[in-house]
Amino acid sequence: MASEFKKMAFWRAVVAEFFAMSLFIFISIGCALGFQFPVSANKTTTPVQDNVKVSLAFGLSIATMAQSVGHISGAHLNPAVTLGLLLSCQISILRAVMYTIAQCLGAVVATAILSGITSSLPNNSLGLNALAEGVNSGQGLGIEIIATLQLVLCVLATTDRRRTDVSGSAPLAIGLSVALGHLLAIDYTGCGINPARSFGSAVVVGDFKNHWIFWVGPILGGVSAALVYDFILAPRSCDVTDRMKVWTSGQVEEYDLDADDSRVEMKPK
Incomplete structure (x- = not known):
């Protein structure tokens, strides 16, 4: 770990995660937050928010940030994605x-800036995630697990x-x-598949319910995706020593496909 800690590229990657996360949250x-925002100059309000607009905003902003800093940090922009890649x-x-x-x-900083900009917005919760009426904690937890599982699975597969068969834009697919x-x-939880995003709103609003x-x-979604992909869908054969080397030094070996049993052997070329 000490060798990685001393590398400038490592710290550039950390800064890239902070900067890209801040932009992602702000956008x-x-x-x-744009729904029913009063425009005093002409006394009009925008239409009530719809799920498609919000979903596209989150998806396209992630795709944009992934394209922008993916070559620097990998553009995780989500602790669940980071955990999935760690386990992988x-x-x-x-x-x-x-x-x-x-x-x-990054999430806290961006949410705090938004708090100042949108201070005149009534009942401003700054995107705080919460269980919808009639949804209990178990149901909300299940929704979050499934929604995150498909995201992390997509990240693992596209990266x-x-x-050799991947074509098109990986950032767009992830977005x-x-x-x-x-x-x-x-509609169930406000969608909290990004813990850092949820954390930023909770800290600034002061509501951790x-x-x-x-x-x-x-x-749980990220762990499940990593286990399913690495041990069932596209299994790797590697011993504990190989895995420990990656976890401690960050040096990822290249992988060769073993044609005999369609398992992937970890072998340095």
């Missing part, structure tokens, strides 16, 4: 911790360096997955 939640042995533990801290700080997750979960759901749900 996406800013779009969601693509990043070190140190990088995962620093990315998560940067993501949470898998062993694949559409984010939009899909919002279309599924927004049922906040655990928006951490436990995405974490």
Whole structure:
């Protein structure tokens, strides 16, 4: 870990996560807060918010940020995605911790700025996630797990360096997955598939009611996606030593496909 800690590229990646997360939160939640916002100059208000607009705002902003900083940090922009990539042995533990801290700080900073800009918005919750009326904690948790699972599964599949059949835009595919997750979960929980995003709103508003759901749900979804992809859908054969090397040093070995049993062997080329 010490060698990675001393590298300038590592810290540039951490800063990229903070900066991109801040822009993502500002743009996406800013779009969601636009409903019924009073315009005093002409005494008009915008139409009531719809789920499609909010879902597209989150999806397109993630796609934009992924395209912008993906080559620097991988553009995780979500602790659940970071956890999934950690369990998939693509990043070190140190990088995962620093990315998560940067993501949470970026979310808090961007939400705080939005709080000042939208201070005249009545009943402004700054995109705070909460269970909808009639939805209990168990149901909300299940929705968050499924919505996050499909997102992390998409990230793992589109960024898998062993694949040669991937065409098109990976950032766009991930952005559409984010939009899909919002279309599924927004009516139940407000969609908390990004724990850092939920954390930023909770900190600035000062409301942590049922906040655990928006951490436990995405974490379980990310873990499930990593286990399903790495051990069932596209299994890798590697020993504990190989995995520990990645988690401690961050050096990811290249993978070769073993044609005999369609399993992937971890072998340095």
